[in-house]
Amino acid sequence: MAARVLVYIDHFQGQAGLSSWEAVGAARSLAQSWGGEVTALVVGSSSSALAVEAIQHGADRAIVADDASLEEYRAEPYASTVAKIAKESAASVLVFPTTGRTRELAGMVAVDLETGITPDVIALEAGGGTVVATRPIYAGKLLTKETCPGRLHILTLRARAFPMPEITAGRTGPVEKAAPDLGMPATEVLGYKASDGGVSLTDAGVIVSGGRGVSNNPKLNPPADITDEKQKEIWRAQQGFALVRELAAVLGAAVGASRAAVDAGYVPYANQVGQTGKVVSPDLYIACGISGAIQHLAGMRTSKTIVAVNKDAEAPIFRVARFGVVGDLFDVVPALTKAFKARLGK
Amino acid sequence: MNIVVCVKQTPDTAATVTVQDGKVSWGDAPLVLNPWDEFAVEQALRTKEAHGGKVTALSLGPEGAKEALKQALAMGCDEAILISDPGFAAADSLVVSAALAAGVRKLGEIDIAFFGRQAVDSDTGVVGAQVARRLGWPSLSLVAAVRAIDPAARSIEVERLLEEGRQEVRSTLPATVSVTKELNEPRYPSFMGIRKASKAEIQVWSASDLGMAAIPAAALTWPEVMSLPKVETQCEIIQGDSPDQIAEKLVGRLLEEKVL
Numbered sequence: 193m194a195a196r197v198l199v200y201i202d203h204f205q206g207q208a209g210l211s212s213w214e215a216v217g218a219a220r221s222l223a224q225s226w227g228g229e230v231t232a233l234v235v236g237s238s239s240s241a242l243a244v245e246a247i248q249h250g251a252d253r254a255i256v257a258d259d260a261s262l263e264e265y266r267a268e269p270y271a272s273t274v275a276k277i278a279k280e281s282a283a284s285v286l287v288f289p290t291t292g293r294t295r296e297l298a299g300m301v302a303v304d305l306e307t308g309i310t311p312d313v314i315a316l317e318a319g320g321g322t323v324v325a326t327r328p329i330y331a332g333k334l335l336t337k338e339t340c341p342g343r344l345h346i347l348t349l350r351a352r353a354f355p356m357p358e359i360t361a362g363r364t365g366p367v368e369k370a371a372p373d374l375g376m377p378a379t380e381v382l383g384y385k386a387s388d389g390g391v392s393l394t395d396a397g398v399i400v401s402g403g404r405g406v407s408n409n410p411k412l413n414p415p416a417d418i419t420d421e422k423q424k425e426i427w428r429a430q431q432g433f434a435l436v437r438e439l440a441a442v443l444g445a446a447v448g449a450s451r452a453a454v455d456a457g458y459v460p461y462a463n464q465v466g467q468t469g470k471v472v473s474p475d476l477y478i479a480c481g482i483s484g485a486i487q488h489l490a491g492m493r494t495s496k497t498i499v500a501v502n503k504d505a506e507a508p509i510f511r512v513a514r515f516g517v518v519g520d521l522f523d524v525v526p527a528l529t530k531a532f533k534a535r536l537g538k
Numbered sequence: 539m540n541i542v543v544c545v546k547q548t549p550d551t552a553a554t555v556t557v558q559d560g561k562v563s564w565g566d567a568p569l570v571l572n573p574w575d576e577f578a579v580e581q582a583l584r585t586k587e588a589h590g591g592k593v594t595a596l597s598l599g600p601e602g603a604k605e606a607l608k609q610a611l612a613m614g615c616d617e618a619i620l621i622s623d624p625g626f627a628a629a630d631s632l633v634v635s636a637a638l639a640a641g642v643r644k645l646g647e648i649d650i651a652f653f654g655r656q657a658v659d660s661d662t663g664v665v666g667a668q669v670a671r672r673l674g675w676p677s678l679s680l681v682a683a684v685r686a687i688d689p690a691a692r693s694i695e696v697e698r699l700l701e702e703g704r705q706e707v708r709s710t711l712p713a714t715v716s717v718t719k720e721l722n723e724p725r726y727p728s729f730m731g732i733r734k735a736s737k738a739e740i741q742v743w744s745a746s747d748l749g750m751a752a753i754p755a756a757a758l759t760w761p762e763v764m765s766l767p768k769v770e771t772q773c774e775i776i777q778g779d780s781p782d783q784i785a786e787k788l789v790g791r792l793l794e795e796k797v798l
Contacts, residue, residue, distance in 0.1 A: 204702045265705075267667065267677050292700040296679040296716075299631065299664030303671040308630055308757030311662055324761065329661050333555040334562065337762040378676040378710045385697065385704040392701050398798075443798075461682070461720040462699060467551060467658065468573065468719060476797050487551055497797045499788070500773070515791060516773045517784055527785035535789050536798075 197223045198283040200274060200298075201234045201246050202291050205263070208242055210356065210395045211289035213249045215349050217357030218316060219287045220250040225318035231255060231281060235273050237263035240367060247365040250357045254365065255281075257372040264381040265293050267300060272373035275304035280370075283344060285323055290348040291394070298348050308340035312471075314353040314494075323347070331467040331490040351394040352473050353494075391446035393465065398476045399495070400440040401448035401465055403488075405481020405502065406432025407458065409522045422457075429458035435522065436480055439529045442536070448472065448492075450482045466491035478528075480521045484509030501525065539591035539689050542651040543582040543615065544638055544669070545575040547599050547606035548659040557765050569602065571609040574654025576724035577717045581684060582652045583614045584722065589689050591649075592616045596641050598626060598634055604740045611735035612727030618738065619645075623745040625753035631660075632757050635668030640748035642673060649689065653716040655680060666716030676709045679716040687711075 199219040201212045219230045232246030232254040243254035257273045270293075278286050278301065286301070288294040290312050302309040314335075315326040323345050329336050339345070393399065407429035414424040433447075440447045448465040449458065465472055467487040477495035482488060484500070484507055492498070493512050500513035501521045510516045517524050549555065553567030571579075582593045595610035597603050598621040607618035621641050626633065642648055651670075656663030670677035682704065683697040692711040697704040699718055727735070745753050776791065778784035792798055 204700075209701070266707075267679075271671065292680050292698070295663050296667035296677055299635075299662075299667040300671040300677065302632060302664070302757075303635060303668045306632065306754075306757070308632060309662070309664055310758065311664060327661075329763075330549075330555040330562070330659055331551065331661065333766070334557060335764045335766060336760055337764075338758050338760055340757050341759060343757050378713075379678075380708045382695070382706040382708055384702065385706065386702075394701065461718070476792070497792070497795070498771075499792070510773045510775075512771055513773045514771060515788060516775045517788060518775060519781065519784065523781040524784060527781035528788065530782070531785035531789040535793060 196228050196281060196283040197230045197285045197287065198278055198281055199230060199232050199246070199251065199287045200294065201232055201242050202289050202294050203234070203236060203242055204265070206236060206238070206242065208245065209289065209291060209392070211291065211349070211351040214351065214354045214356055215287050215289040216246055216249040216251055218349055218354040219285075220357060222285060222316060222318050222323065226321065229253065231283070233257075233274065233277055235262055235270050235372065243367045248359050248361060248363050252365050254367045255370050256367060257370045259372045259374060261374060261377070262372060266379050266381060267296050268378055269372060269374045271297055271300035271304065272375050275301045276373045277370050278305060278344060284321060286344055286346045288346070288348040290350050294348050298346050302346050305344055307343040307346060308338070309346040309348070310338045310340070311348045312350045313347050314350050316347070331487070332471065332493065333490065350471070350473070391444065393446045393448055393463070393470045393472055396446035396472065396474050398443045398445035399448045399465070399472055399474045400436050400443065400445045400478045400480065401450065401482060401492075402433050402436040402453055402459070402480050403450035403482030404452040404456065405521055406436065406453065407456070408481070411522070426457055429453065429456065432481070432522070433459060435525045435529070439478070439525055439532070442529050442532045450485070450488050452485075479509050479513070480525055482509055483507045484512065539585060539589045539649040540645075540647055541582045541585055541591055541593045542642055542645060542648050543575070543578050543593060543595050543610065544651060544653050544666070545579065545595055545597050545606055545610055546572045546657045547597065547603040548572040548657050551658055557763050560763065562763055569605065571606040572654055572657045574656060574658065574717070574719070576654070577719050577722060578652040578654045579610050579613050579615065580722045580724040581715070581717055583725070585650065585684070585687060589687060594619060594645060596638065596645070597621065598637050607740055608735040608738065609727065611738050612731040613725055614731060618740045620740055620742045621748065622742050623753065625745055628756055630756040630758040631662050631664050631668060633754055635665050635672055636754060637745070637748065637750070638665065639669045639672035640750055641743065642669065644743070644748060649711050650694070651712070651714045653714060655716050655718045666714050670714035673712070676713045677716070678707060678709055678713055681715050681717045682720045684715070684721065
């Protein structure tokens, strides 16, 4: 079987996320065990720079499908273009990083090619020409292995599950142009509402998260013009989250939250970590005032090191934590911010 | 508007799920309407309330999945149909999307098909987009807000939750819309709704009812399902006389262990 590996470079307006380079690295490992080649695939409006970057991260060659109308990601023409190139390439594996764009994109390409898709892969083994992909199911309570015998196997790799490859500045390879398949335009991107501009949760090396506990500071008195009890609670929580944000800022970390904090209206859903939010695996996860419900643990238990700060010594979060502080987060978190500042020289 | 909402029956999220003799088991935990699908049902009902029409809940699963459809009916869906056939037992997303697309086609002129963003058991999160692809419709996934629907102009405007922010997209109809939470608060079934649902006749369609002469073979195989490897975490509780002292100790330990 031809052991060609195609890797799709996901990007936002010409900027690739780190998970795209992790995917190139994983594709490289697969190709190496088969003695095959890695071809990076970039769809966009002027993607040559990304093609060069992909080769520097370990691809042997790149295919670029550019068109002015592809500047903004739209599922339909991107899927048609990727499917067309994959068909022509005779690849045996097509690898994507897992992002909000690529899950639907990879699924649609799978339909076009009548083949199988394994999303959110955390481990890969190269068999004889086929891949055995491992992914979590039941919100990370179990793992399943999947193969796709005799057909092109489409994979999306979970961010931070595969190592970031080294960059080789002088590495070059052929960059080939391919014609996109634009089809009929059905959707139009009207614009973007920026998120709060913080570090992206799924790419973050460090995450500081707050839970329900951040609203429990009795020493804080809401301003007199807030009379509604619920609004008072939200005001208190926002002061608590300010402490979480300060610690995150010192560490260059993303800010996360438990479902309880999101459902209570303290922070937007985009910050939610857990079964019904984002699944993350940073090097360091600091949980502040989070008890550790099973649904939250599902979203962060693969973090390399977990630190828990909680008043309740019996909280389940301590069962997955490497380090714990039993204490009041309103005292401990500012002290941590100060200590990190001093030790990291900021 | 003629609206479809595709739903799945899954084990409750609080269930303890284990592997026994190579098979997944959730003990005696209850089976429920997939929690993400509750947001899809709610959005379908709100769309009907705003623009008129009919909401049909469509599911694929064994006979028992009728219970999840009854939940959708109790919330207010007008009709429910179960696609059920022993041939779908080993379906992957490729086969599931083919069956659901055939089901949507059989329902006639549909304007929107709603989905939850993923099922909490198989966790693939691709079926909505795959059904769209099979129907030749645009796919709108990770939808966090439906801003406007114009049935006359046959268009819809939504906000999609991407890593970089909210992408604002306008699309033609028909389309599939797969929803995340945040766009609504799913309603509880009313007493009248529950009574109505308990008496409702749920039609069952087999593969041949859908015009699928042969059920296509799944592309994927599953050589092994595993429990999580046991990780022994010994939590080191950091103690001290003051928050500052605790913080300094903890930061020291993290740097010693090269966590940062």
